[in-house]
Amino acid sequence: MQLLDTITDKFSSANVVMKMIYITAFIFLISLLLNTVSFFFNSHGNFLINWFALSPNLDSFLSKPWTILSYGFLHDGFFHIIFNLLVLYYFGTLFLDYFNSKTFLNYYFLGILVGGIVFLLSYNFLPALKSRNALLVGASAGVMSILIGLATLIPNYAMRFQWIGFIKLKHVALFVVILDILQIPMGNAGGHLAHLGGALTGFLLTQYFPEKKSQKSKNVFFSxxxxxxxxxxxxxxxxxxxxxxxxxxxxxxxxxxxxxxxxxxxxxxxxxxxxxxxxxxxx
Structure with a gap:
């Protein structure tokens, strides 16, 4: 009980970024457990993947419409979730220096939503992807929305990277967008297109909906x-x-x-x- 109370207190006192990280990490651990059970007992796959990953099949999506958001809490491997959560922690924490918790959730979930829509449209209307089958999982579209939205607001904010030095946020954003574009022909095209959908969401929210900004102070720490x-x-x-x-x-x-x-x-x-x-x- 003491351990449970400690975990509960830790979660309650955390900011919205850390709460999102805790929830996503917990779901990943549950998914790993279900994968292990499925492997040893030859069951019908992972319950979470079967019911909460986003399928490009429209009939499947219409029968499970919640998957347009729930896919963002699932990840297909250790490195997948570690990368997303590290990026979310770093840029999400910086995001809260300029926006409030509600705005963070708007960017994050709208990024996941638009990323899911782009995934569905690409597999149903792009000839190169129509015959393929895939499932979309991962928080990358939401993370991209946070990163690109922040880079649109403070493009000249200089970040220090070990062994590299200082890099402006706009250059980091440009790098990850170009990386996704280059990887489209290499596999997981729908996933990379979903990432770009999240990136576009973050850009548009910052660029055209300034009333959504809720900066904590008038300070601007970039250039x-x-x-x-x-x-x-x-x-x-x-x-x-x-x-x-x-x-x-x-x-x-x-x-x-x-x-x-x-x-x-x-x-x-x-x-x-x-x-x-x-x-x-x-x-």
């Missing part, structure tokens, strides 16, 4: 060249200021911080600099 457009409301004075006057001490510190972010990324800031930027954004 000096975006300072004028994105931070002008942060340190805009309520009274006219003569342009010949010297910049205030706070404004000089903001400029210094933005220069540092532009060169090395937000993570390069000291704890004091991060706190100053956060406090200044609330003024």
């Amino acid at each position: 000096r060249k975006n300072k004028e457009n994105n931070l002008k409301t942060v340190y805009k004075s309520k009274k006219p200021v003569n342009s010949t006057f010297k910049k205030s001490e706070d404004q000089q510190k903001i400029d210094h911080i933005l220069d540092k972010i532009s060169k090395s990324g937000y993570e390069a800031l000291s704890k004091e600099e991060k706190q100053f930027l956060f406090d200044f954004g609330k003024k």
Whole structure:
């Protein structure tokens, strides 16, 4: 009981990203157990896969319409789920710096939904895929929606990768999209098309539905060249200021911080600099 209470407390106190990771990981463990039982007892396959994976067969889909979303909680292997959950953890956590939990769920599940629709359409209307049979599983479309939606909002946000250095978020997003496109002819075409459907969802939500944004503060931590457009409301004075006057001490510190972010990324800031930027954004 103590272990159960600890798990329950851990889940209750987690943010929405971690809750999604916990749920997906738990379902994966159940699926592994069912696969083991199926192997040793020659049963009729994995119950979760049979009832919750998305089939391109329209009759099968119409009899199990929930699979248009439930497939996003299933994964077909250890590396599949580890990759998705690691990406979801990193970019989902960053996503919550600019959006609230409700918006995260909107992006995530709409990405999965659109990815599933693209999968169904591709296998039923593309001649090259019509004769093939496949099942769609995995959270990749939802993860892509989060990643591309975030990259659309803060394209110049610099991230540090070990052994590589700093890479802008827009370049990471471009890389994963191109990678999916290149892999379409190599197999699992419907899955890669579903990923692209999730990516398109994230882009459109950020680009054309700005009212869905719910940023925690006015701070924008990505590029000096975006300072004028994105931070002008942060340190805009309520009274006219003569342009010949010297910049205030706070404004000089903001400029210094933005220069540092532009060169090395937000993570390069000291704890004091991060706190100053956060406090200044609330003024």
